[in-house]
Amino acid sequence: MNIILLYCRAGFEGECSQEIQEKASYAGVFGYCKTNKGQGFVEFVLTDAKDVKKVFKQVALNELIFTRQWARVNEPLENVSREDRVQPIIDFLLSSGQGVCGKVSVDCPDSEGTANLKTFARKFTAPISKALRNNGLLTPKQDPNLDVLCLFFSDFDKVYIGELDNKNSSPDHLGISRLKFPKGAPSRSTLKLEEAWRTFFHPDEWYDLLGGHQKAVDLGACPGGWTWQLVNQGMDVFSVDHGPMDDDLMKSGHVTHVLEDGFVYKPAKNVDWMVCDIVDKPKRVSSMIIDWLVGGYCTKTVFNLKLPMKKRYQEVQECLQLIQTALSENGQRCRIQAKHLYHDREEITCFIQVI
Known part of the structure; x- marks a missing residue:
């Protein structure tokens, strides 16, 4: 062979x-x-x-x-x-x-x-x-x-x-992870976050990373596909987007809708998780991720990097290296994983945990 x-x-x-x-x-x-x-x-x-x-x-x-x-x-x-x-x-x-x-x-x-x-x-x-x-x-x-x-x-x-x-x-x-669209989720993008967790986490660490009533921020949250997953894990979520959130999700009592720009918003108190599915230039998203992690606003994040039409592999490597270097220079040890998931299209999904 x-x-x-x-x-x-x-x-x-x-x-x-x-x-x-x-x-x-x-x-x-x-x-x-x-x-x-x-x-x-x-x-x-x-x-x-x-x-x-x-x-x-x-x-x-x-x-x-x-x-x-x-x-x-x-x-x-x-x-x-x-x-x-x-x-x-x-x-x-x-x-x-x-x-x-x-x-x-x-x-x-x-x-x-x-x-x-x-x-x-x-x-x-x-x-x-x-x-x-x-x-x-x-x-x-x-x-x-x-x-x-x-x-x-x-x-x-x-x-x-x-x-x-x-x-x-x-x-x-x-x-390929065979996932069923969960009843009550407001959009199919919810499957991206679930697949990311199943791809990046070992079953034995699922509770340590997601359980215990953690606090989270969802940037670019509308209508709430990723927020739904966070709430489903028992988290309280600040959902940041100028667009409307799903009514049933808001009735859960675990969501605070923040009408701000996801690239500008920072939480008044540090949170456990930040997730981001904003479609923008990958290096701009990478810079925002660096601000959140180096600034200590969160310790765990899942985010997507929208890929350009050309030199996609090169762009991915440059973005991940940019993040890795910034964290290293700040004395932060981290776990970085990335995957082109089944539910992704022209983007890759990344997970970073500051250890």
């Missing part, structure tokens, strides 16, 4: 490619990327399978902003018969000396025009699982201690065969 297959949002293959090449170079590994714009995945090709394992050992998936999921795979099987896809896969695995896996994941790109392919992948899981177990390639029950067999169909007759690392991959299928 000399290829790393990286799943990303369609249209962001270039940023995904830049990032993996940069991260791999820090590990002393060099390769080249193969991709087509809009296909929703990238092939990072290396000369040696040992280099692939080295990347997985030294680079964590949660360090990659534009990659949702990744797998170690072989060169794809092409022209697979649509009459019988099972046997060619079984034959390949047996001939390659593939060991037993604890689970199988039938994957495909999350891109435009793949709805039928997704339906096929879902239906194909049962017959391929049965065949794998019959040939001793899959445990009778799921075993989380073993790697996951990955079958990635980039088309109906083309499949990449490999594995998902059980310690360094997303537990979510395709790396």
Whole structure:
């Protein structure tokens, strides 16, 4: 397996490619990327399978902003018969000396025009699982201690065969959090904040970071999608926006609507959380984040950075470095994470905690 297959949002293959090449170079590994714009995945090709394992050992998936999921795979099987896809896969695995896996994941790109392919992948899981177990390639029950067999169909007759690392991959299928729109939330943007928390927090730290009746500020809050999430965690929230807030949310008794500019407002007393979904130039938002953290107005923040049309990866790196440098120069240790979430479009979501 000399290829790393990286799943990303369609249209962001270039940023995904830049990032993996940069991260791999820090590990002393060099390769080249193969991709087509809009296909929703990238092939990072290396000369040696040992280099692939080295990347997985030294680079964590949660360090990659534009990659949702990744797998170690072989060169794809092409022209697979649509009459019988099972046997060619079984034959390949047996001939390659593939060991037993604890689970199988039938994957495909999350891109435009793949709805039928997704339906096929879902239906194909049962017959391929049965065949794998019959040939001793899959445990009778799921075993989380073993790697996951990955079958990635980039088309109906083309499949990449490999594995998902059980310690360094997303537990979510395709790396996508499947969230239901919560009843009572005033806008779909609420899912961005919920996905951010689920992406950045370990379940064991959820209460420490969100519980205990904390105080929060939501900048650019209207109509209240992010405020709703904060209130749902038991927080009292100052929602800052000149626009109207959702009536039912205001009736909760936990929201104070502040009619001010989010870039100007500062709380009279320091709060635990500040969240921000204001659409503006990323460096302007970054400067505002620095003001809040260096000024001690909050210790935890989730915010979005709207990406420019060009040099998106470069802009992300510059913004995060700007924040990191400012906090370091102020003697503040911090935890910084960023991800291009499923519910994001032309932006990335960041989490910072001052430790």
